[in-house]
Amino acid sequence: MSKGVLVDITRCIGCGSCTVACKMWNNLQYNQTAPDKGSGLNAENWTAVNRVQTEKNNEPVWRFVKYQCLHCEEPACASACFSKAIKKTKDGPVVYDVNLCVGCRYCMLACPFNVPKYEWNKTFPQVRKCQMCAGRVQTGESPACVSVCPAGALTFGDRNSLLAIAREKINSDSSYIKQIYGEKEAGGTSWLYISDVPFETLGFRTNITTTPLPHYTESILSLTPAVALGWGALLTGMYVYNHRRNEIAREEKEPGDE
């Protein structure tokens, strides 16, 4: 059964425990910006909690949005990856193999959620992102971030039962928006969100297609093998340009960035 995580945005207190657990479990470095200050994702920040100042019933409110790879049911990043470094596991996590990643960054372009990030400061950079603690999930444990959340904002379980829980919650409590983000977006994602303020005000992309994205990317990649190899070689070379693109990367927007 495919697993997932349900994020109830109304319950998040912004403590940042999840971001610290992610660093600890994945041996990630700290950079200058504290995770709970809204720095967004980068090669060492696989998850971030951003504070959004918005309004509810004409009162100013703060909402905290935990963000990470959504682990698409049919990941565009994986089908864009010519070297097959990225794949969707049967448990749900979309994982990548560091030995296979050549740093081409095609997944970065393919991802509709702007998730994979590049190691800009390395000589042989790779792309990095949340892997939903696949090793833990495989043994039935929840991802590290879920295990530490003190507020009950994160629920781990079978995607189908999470959808049922989410539906029950938004139907029984009128303060919720009647939408489960991730149920259909990009063809469905393992991570699901519910909220009491509209998703677009929290920085979520809501104009996303509900058709699984690989249908588009594959139509490009399943050209003749020779062409595919050409693409691959090109993409391998891209890291030469990483300094030029550094600036663009800095301007990338994450949900919750103000």
Added chain:
Amino acid sequence: MDDHVKEDEQQLYKKVTRRSFLKMMGGLGLAGITMSLAGCSNSSMVEQAGGDGWLPQQYQGRGTWPAQVRGRVPIDPDNPSITRDDQKCILCGQCMEVCNNIQTVAGHYGLPLANDVICVNCGQCTLWCPTSAITERDDTQKVLQAIQDPNKHVVVQTAPATRVALGEEFGLPPGTWVVGQQVAALKRLGFDAVFDTNFTADLTIMEEATELIKRITGDIIKPLPQFTSCSPGWVKFCEYFYPDLLPHMSSCKSPQQMLGALAKTYYAKAKNIKPENIVSVSIMPCTAKKFEMQRPEMISSAHYWNKKGLQDVDVVLTTRELARMIKQQHIDLSKLPEQKYDSMLGEGTGAAIIFGATGGVMEAAVRTAYYFITQQQPPANLLNLTPVRGLDGVKEAALDVPGVGTVKVAVCHGLSNARQVLEAVRQGNAPWHFVEFMSCPGGCISGGGQPRSAVPPSDEIRMARINSLYQADVQAPRRESHENAEVLALYQDFLQHPMSELSEELLHTEYTDRGKKVREITA
């Protein structure tokens, strides 16, 4: 997530493609791609998925059982009192433990949040955090700058509780009495005048006892029991969780804020110093004082002089920050000769000394209230009010006061204990006339800014500090607030009498209903 950014990416991508396709083809080794296409990697799923780090044992359960102790307290990046270094946090859950179970703040409000990360600024989490990931917000630079500025007259006050704890930072046994050394160290650091918050502790008693009597006699129409108001963590707690009971709160400012207001009015006038040139610093056992000083209503000196921008207290340093400053100057506190506080705002009685311990404010108030009502010295048992001393969570006493009858008082410390008393008051089951609340378990001697001599704080160290205060009280030449000669001079020369118009302006305050920031807990 942003469409046009993404389009830009793709644009650039195409540009790069066209311009340098061939160059790249020529210039780059294809080892990686060759390898990956050949499929010569055999890493397992777990290996490739990463994640084999360390998490505390409680999170390592097979299956998805929730850990009982988990996560950490949320801290607003703009919290004036405390801050956290994520790199030091090990997710042990101790901050959550103390905040949730002992202070009953975290987890005691409904979700979603309004626009506030709820925190009473008590700083107990800084005492429990094993790695010092959570600390006080460091304000020592502001003080150093002020001292170096020749145009500034920098005055400092020290709270009752720092004198029995500062020594611990310099290797002295817990509870060592270092009042004279502390003054000497402050003078060496370059402060222009060193005052004692005990002076305004006595003043608080004059005002608060007067207010209590007025409530009892019906001179002012405010409910009983009267609540003490000198612990800013407690005050904010009441504003958040029991705003309906705020009319019970004494209108008296805390001793810190009274001294701040007087330094820029009474003292400035007498010494002919422009109030805007005075920088008023306080050394406190408390992180919540950093919050209290920046409350918008704490600008009585600005009203008094009709000058914008004046703040009664400019910087609050915790005992730990003072210790750091002293160490940075390579001063060994334990070797310093004792020095005395400066006059005008420097005298304190035994009653003020015990403000630092749970029960101390009550005992001090009882001594003076007795005198105010009967015009007689209180009997010996009121000078040694054992029922309100010690570390029991809620303590009670009944006192016979001629002319009034039995006066009932209660004392509690630690905010979970406060809830018991507050629930009784809410339900109308409170027999008391006066209740003392202190935010921190043990009172200010174990405040969130005190030395971390045991982590988490131990009752042994709390008692060592408390005993030291009571011992000093017994030895003090004057033990009742109304005997403080400098306080009497202040009334004679400046304020006239307790709760005079000027006293009200400078020494009393009002409170903010923060109930809207806290949702009822549902489900």
